[in-house]
Amino acid sequence: MRRVITGNQAVAYGVILSRVDVISAYPITPQTTIVEELSELIGSGRLNTRFLKVESEHSAMAALIGASTGGVRCFTATSSQGLAYMHEMLHWASGARLPIVLVNVNRALAPPWNIWSDQSDSLSQRDTGWIQLYCENNQEVLDTILQAYRIAEAVRLPVMVVLDAYVLSHTSEPVEIPTMEEADSFLPPYRPEHPLHTGQPEAFSMIATPEHFMEFRYKMQKAMEQVPAIAKTVDEEFRSRFGRGYGSIERYGEGEAEVLLITSGTVTSTSRIVIQRLMERGVSVAGIKVKRFRPFPSEEIYEEIRGAKKVAVIDRNLSAGVGGIFAQELRASLYSKEERPQVFGFVSGLGGRDITPELIEEAIRCTIEHHRPEEEILWLGLKR
Amino acid sequence: MIEIRFHGRGGQGAQVASKVLAVAFFHEGYYVQSFPAFGVERRGAPVMAFLRADQRPVQLRVNIYEPDHVVVLDPTLIGAVDVTSGLKPNGWILINSHQAPDAFDHLGNFQVATVHATSIAIRNGLGSRTNPIVNTAILGAFSKATGLVGIDSVALAIREELQGKKDENAKAAREAYHEVKYEIRSTKSETDTNFQNKDDLGE
Incomplete structure (x- = not known):
């Protein structure tokens, strides 16, 4: 039904x-x-x-x-x-x-x-x-x-x-x-x-x-x-x-992307649209949806991001004093690895603010344009 | 993708209208997404609800800022709320009003339709005389004016989604379907936008 x-x-x-x-x-x-x-x-x-x-x-x-x-x-x-x-x-x-x-x-x-x-x-x-x-x-x-x-x-x-x-x-x-x-x-x-x-x-x-x-x-x-x-x-x-399955993570978008976007929850849905549009314009980008947070799927994520140069994480949460929690977990899981892409930790959409396609694209563009993140926390859609 | 915004007052049933119309589109093979303006609803206060319908699964998970069409359940909202905010040129604005569509020409370059959903609701015993429930009548008018969704699908959705007075609500929708007043101002004809696709349901 x-x-x-x-x-x-x-x-x-x-x-x-x-x-x-x-x-x-x-x-x-x-x-x-x-x-x-x-x-x-x-x-x-x-x-x-x-x-x-x-x-x-x-x-x-x-x-x-x-x-x-x-x-x-x-x-x-x-x-x-x-x-x-x-x-x-x-x-x-x-x-x-x-x-x-x-x-x-x-x-x-x-x-x-x-x-x-x-x-x-x-x-x-x-x-x-x-x-x-x-x-x-x-x-x-x-x-x-x-x-x-x-x-x-x-x-x-x-x-x-x-x-x-x-x-x-x-x-x-x-x-x-x-x-x-x-x-x-x-x-x-x-x-x-x-x-x-x-x-x-x-x-x-x-x-x-x-x-x-x-x-x-x-x-x-x-x-x-x-x-x-x-x-x-x-x-x-x-x-x-x-006929439906989800995995602990799901990768979508380009196979050999230089930049990867990591999201969880509904931000992933909107990200799928943004990544599709960017790929059509020739941007080398892919997305990873993280379904399971505990235990953190460190190995599964590493297998997907080891070839990438940079990873953007959008966190709809804040651990004050550190930043986004998914980004924090990812950084910790990468420390002992051989290949460690730069992790750009974006914090966005706190308290229900819309994470729009424009903001997601801004996060991806920022990650592409910078060699490394300029700040530990990259605030996305913040009124300054 | 079709994006629709409903304006009403808390208690008038804007959210239910959005849900019922979503189910009507769903019966015609669309993927749908219906949601209220996320917030704390108070009786009588201006509220909004949203609807997306598409032939592919709806992945966009943000509010609707530039709707294709707008439905206004309470004419006293016009002036109090910017009901045409972001409304696309030539989009439909359907208003519960006894006035003719040209009374709302000042709203801008939109296709206006009016229906006196309040009197239809009262006539069918929906809600009370002071607080009529107009949400089902307005959907019948939407079906006729926009041609986007069939009246039979609307009536079926009403029967499925409402708990009580199913017959009266379905009848109100059909009466509004016949009573709605509108003029086509763009080159777009009614039949051009009236398509149905029942093959898209399977995944």
Whole structure:
């Protein structure tokens, strides 16, 4: 079935098709219509899922930690301040190795108050041990949720699926919606390795002294290191069933380009138009879409950029004192490599400002025209 | 690509109008993108919604700054808001008004169409007398004036997208289709722009 739906509705379809057992959420701003859609479906009896309305995002995640420990499939959605408030529990979910899936609608963190698109909320949670997957369109949002449960349950780590506020969350576009049978054949029921069961007693959430703690973190890191291979398998299987796949990164544009543009989220869509136009004018340029931010696809990106002279990164986020976070991750991943292209780190579109084709072209032109970046942070579309 | 901007007041249903028209275009084989002006909507305050329709997937993810056509759900917005901002020459401006199209000649070199969507809405019991819901009537008028999308597709989209009063809303659209007033001022004829392509759906 093909329908014209918003990003938030695409999330709701993804959750329905994943046969989620428990949803817990805090239903006011900065929450989006995702939870509204789902609670309506549950209220009208069309979705057989337990909905827990809690008093805060912190409690939303805490409730899911309990439910997931109990051995059921769990979901929540939040945004900006709500995600920040969840921070402590995010660490707990990953440390307890619970395969919870969370959708975060990228919104700026206040102050000043702003409910528009900005990746600083999800990226400020980058060290919480969650896998992070960024989406470019509403189809990818729905598909990524199905894939997220497969990945999460295979490595026993939580996954954050991320979409741009408004530009996807409130924008309607055609989406192919798989049938329940198709989804079931891709995503089998969750079978927890350590179910909470009185017949099979185990200890959960106990203290780990210095004698044991480090090994817990080592195992968590090893699980993260399994993600690239497992995500690749899951994506390939998804592609064979549904005809759509995404990879951890996607390269488009000219094969042997001298300049590469790296983007994530919806900026990629507009960049595709710009790069196509520039190529038609004879400019040697290509683009890379980064879908997976955690674990960072260092090797995949390196294979694509090793021949290039210069790389432009457009970040819709800011780590004050450093700059764009994708650029920062890329620079760190290149340090030990033989071939290190110059990285031009652009910061643009903060708080939902449009990243127009003109601005994207300006970033590419600036990268072509300069031997190396003149500043660590190149502000794009800033009113000075 | 066709780019359309809707002007209305919070609560009038500009966003729903954009979505319903998107679904109508979708039924005619277009790829579509419909979105509200991203913001905090307040009842009665000027609001906008946008629609892109193309025969290829829509990749442009920015606001519409230079629309091909504009739809105005509330005539009191004219003067209060620059409804023709960026509107392309010879683009359609469709206004909910009892006045004839030439009353709006001062807006510039555009094709003007008017329809009294308010009275059509009230006649069909849509909304209240003081707060009529005009968004479905105006789409019927859009179909006739621009010839870009068929009235049957509009009626089908209304039935699919609206929760209640499906018959009344579809009827309002058809009445507006017959009542809309417009004059073609450019060389562009109605039939030239009226094309349908149902083969583009598959990916």
